[in-house]
Amino acid sequence: MSTLDLVAVTKRYGDIVAVDDATLSVPPGSFVCLLGPSGCGKTTLLRIIAGLESASSGEVKFEGERIDATPVHRRDFGMVFQSLALFPHLSVRENIAYPLKIRGRGKAEREKRVAELLDLVRLPGVADRPITQLSGGQRQRVAIARALSVSPKLFLLDEPLSALDAKLREAMQVELRQLQERLGITTIVVTHDQREAMTMADAIVVMEGGRILQMDRPIDVYRKPASPFVADFLGQTNCLVAKPGKGGAEIAGGTIPGLQLGAGRREAEISVRPEDVVIRPAGDAPIPATVEFVRDMGSAVEIYLSTEAGRMIAQRASGHDALAVGDEVSLSIAPDAVVVFSEGVAR
Structure with a gap:
């Protein structure tokens, strides 16, 4: 049974048209990222x-029941906004306890719950500190604790880490995922950060132009993208046009032996990830290329290459023989590393 179902939701x-015919099912206890x-x-x-917006058409169901007309305060969902929306004039304790206070919970219950949540988000000892004295990461934790204070049935986060610096954002991605796993709460996060989605999600929902293009496991979205847009948006890729050739498919002035595009097709869009482009000495592989630029990222090296079809990118682990701008090389690509698109659908 799904925790949340959207059926042909349009806004x-x-x-x-901000949302166009969106249909998806979110399994219970899963961590889903809306990416785009x-x-x-x-x-x-x-x-x-x-429940902060109403759909123009379609259905929103939670645990099998329609909730289209259910007001926000009766949905029992927790939400963390991009701005965090913490009260600057209140202490950490008062911010976390606020949702409980407006629900009429007693002081003793509020104090106990605040202490539990501060331990949960690893912020013991800061209950009396003003919000203005907290770091960005600490404020993020307080916002999460406040959203969890009423034990929500569904946890919603709108780009919660976007204001953090890169190193803290990556640390918080891991912490947020670990927290969700400990609680077992169904969680939906909005992000435009592909790495963030790959790090945290059980499933990624890729959106563009209001439409859901693909919902799948992160590795399947990466390795089996449903369209050229998905392939290009999630990580780096080489989007090329291939044509049938003798014993394979022709691209960039060379051939990928054994690659089939489908009966009767004169050309097809394909996607090849940089790590699947193998660089060999000139003349040792089917596709000729020239090195344009080399970017050493420490753990890996990206090589930008000029080919007959335009620029391609290859990636390989550090430690190989160094390449220099202007070097003539050749490229090989295994046919099973290629995604062939047909009418926007991966084959």
Whole structure:
């Protein structure tokens, strides 16, 4: 049974379609990331789930029951906004206890719950500190604790880590995922950060233009993208046009032996991840190329290459013989590393 089901959910603002026929099912206890570029509809969809926006059409179901008309305060969902929306004039304790206070919970219950949550988010001893004296990461934890204070049935987060610096953001990604696993609460996070989605999610929902293009495990979205847009958006890839050739498919002035594009096709869009592009000495592989730029990232090296089809990117672990700009090389690609798209669907 799904915890949350969206059935053909659409949201219009006049002539603008912000969410277009969105249908998905979220399994209980799962961590799902809504991923896509700015303006793709992911935050609008999250707000519809939360009850902060109403859908123009379609159904929102929670645990099998329709909740389209259920007001926000009766959905028992916890939400962390991008701005965090903490009260600067209140202490940490008062911020976390606020949802309990407005629900009429007693002081003793509030104090006990605040202490539990501060331990849960690893912030013991800061209950009396003003919000203004906390670091960005600490404020993030307080916002999460406040959203969890009423033991929500569904946890919703709208780009919760976007304001943090890169190192702290990566640390918080791991902490947030570990927290969700300990609680076992169904969680939906909006993000535009592909690495963040790959780190945290059980399933990634890729959106563009208000539509859901693919929902799948992170590794399957990466390795089996449903469209060229998904392939290009999630990580780096080489999007190329291939044509049938003798014994394989022709790309970039060379051949991928054994690659089949489908009967009767004159050309097809394909995707090849940089780590699947193998660089060999000139003449030792089917696709000729010239090194344009080399970027050493420590654990890996990215090589930008000029080919007949335009720029390609290869990636390999550090420690190989160094390449220099202007070097003539050749490239090989295994056919099973290629995604062939047909009418926007991976084959």
